[in-house]
Amino acid sequence: MMKYPEGLDPTFDETRVRLGSAVRRLGHAVIGREVDLDSMEATIQALDGLSGQFEQGITRTREFSQFSTAHNNEVPDNSRLTSHITRPGSGPGSPHGLEMQVYRRGDRVEATFIIGSSFEGAPSRSHGGIVALAFDDAMGFMLNLLQTVAYTGQLTTNFKAPTPLHVPLVIHAWLGRREGRKIFLEAELREDHPDASIIATASALFIAISAY
Numbered sequence: 001m002m003k004y005p006e007g008l009d010p011t012f013d014e015t016r017v018r019l020g021s022a023v024r025r026l027g028h029a030v031i032g033r034e035v036d037l038d039s040m041e042a043t044i045q046a047l048d049g050l051s052g053q054f055e056q057g058i059t060r061t062r063e064f065s066q067f068s069t070a071h072n073n074e075v076p077d078n079s080r081l082t083s084h085i086t087r088p089g090s091g092p093g094s095p096h097g098l099e100m101q102v103y104r105r106g107d108r109v110e111a112t113f114i115i116g117s118s119f120e121g122a123p124s125r126s127h128g129g130i131v132a133l134a135f136d137d138a139m140g141f142m143l144n145l146l147q148t149v150a151y152t153g154q155l156t157t158n159f160k161a162p163t164p165l166h167v168p169l170v171i172h173a174w175l176g177r178r179e180g181r182k183i184f185l186e187a188e189l190r191e192d193h194p195d196a197s198i199i200a201t202a203s204a205l206f207i208a209i210s211a212y
Contacts (some may be wrong), residue, residue, distance in 0.1 A: 005063070013093075016085055020093035020133055024116070027095065032117030074147075075104050081141045089113075090138030091203065096136060102141050109145065111138035111171040112192055126163040131189065135202040138171040139185045144173065150183055150206040154166065158199045168192035169199075181208040 006013055022158035048075070062084065070090040075081065085093035090100035100113040113134060121127030136155055143150050163169070183206040190196040 009041065013085060016093040020086070020091070020095055020097060023095035024097060024099070025120075027118040028116040030118070031120060040050050043063065077104055077106060078100075079104055081109065081144050082126050083141070087137065090141075098130075098137075100134070100137065102138065103143060105172075108172055108174045109138060109141045111141070111173070113169055113171075114167065115165050117165065121167060122162065124165055126165060126205050128157070128163075130198055131159070132157045132202075133164050134171060135173075135189070135200075136168075137205070139173045139187050139202065140171050140206075142175060142185055144181075146178075146183065148183065148208050150181075150208040152204060153182075153207040154205040155202060156204070157200055161197065161199045163189070163199050164191070168210045171175050173200070176203070182206075184209060 012191060017143075073096050081104060085091055088096050089098050090102055091097050092099065098113040098115065098119075100111050100177060102109060102111045104110075109152060111134070115126045115134075119126055119130040122129075132155060135157060136152055139155075141154070168191065170192040171187055171189050173185060176184040176186045179182065185204045185206060187202045187204075188198050189202075190198055191198045
């Protein structure tokens with residue numbers, strides 16, 4: 001049981017979001033910038049000390065009940081969709097987040113984000129696994145529209161062009177079809193401007209915890 005479950009203390013939640021943002025900033029700076037050896041050594045010592053402090057803390061264990069009831073509410077059109085603070089990809093308190101903003105657009109989900117330096121694969125391009133993460137996270141928000149709790153069973157990503165860094169991107173996701181507990185989702189990734197060509201597509205199979 002967490003001492004500070006999300007939603008219990010707004011100040012604690014807001015501070016955790018700021019902490020995640022600070023760690024993300026450091027990660028992008030470590031990969032995207034160069035400093036001298038002395039600066040790196042000093043940073044290593046400081047971070048080792050901070051990690052030691054956090055490792056003495058209470059283990060955080062999210063309750064399944066909080067997860068299983070997160071999709072019970074109706075989602076108004078054009079409203080923002082959120083999940084738990086530390087969710088990889090869209091979680092504002094995740095050190096590995098993409099600062100993703102997710103909205104309902106009719107019967108689809110729209111997720112906007114920028115891929116920073118710490119996710120570089122090929123020079124000046126995103127690592128393919130990060131694109132897959134972005135798809136998985138964005139498509140997962142379709143479950144909010146469907147008011148269904150499910151897990152990713154299969155994810156297939158097809159790359160049509162390199163995914164650039166430091167450029168506004170957008171994913172649109174929608175329901176392909178549903179067969180009992182099997183939920184088939186589709187998505188496309190583009191740069192976030194009119195008439196942008198498709199960078200990648202994804203198809204996913206999510207498995208509902210129980211049939212509805």
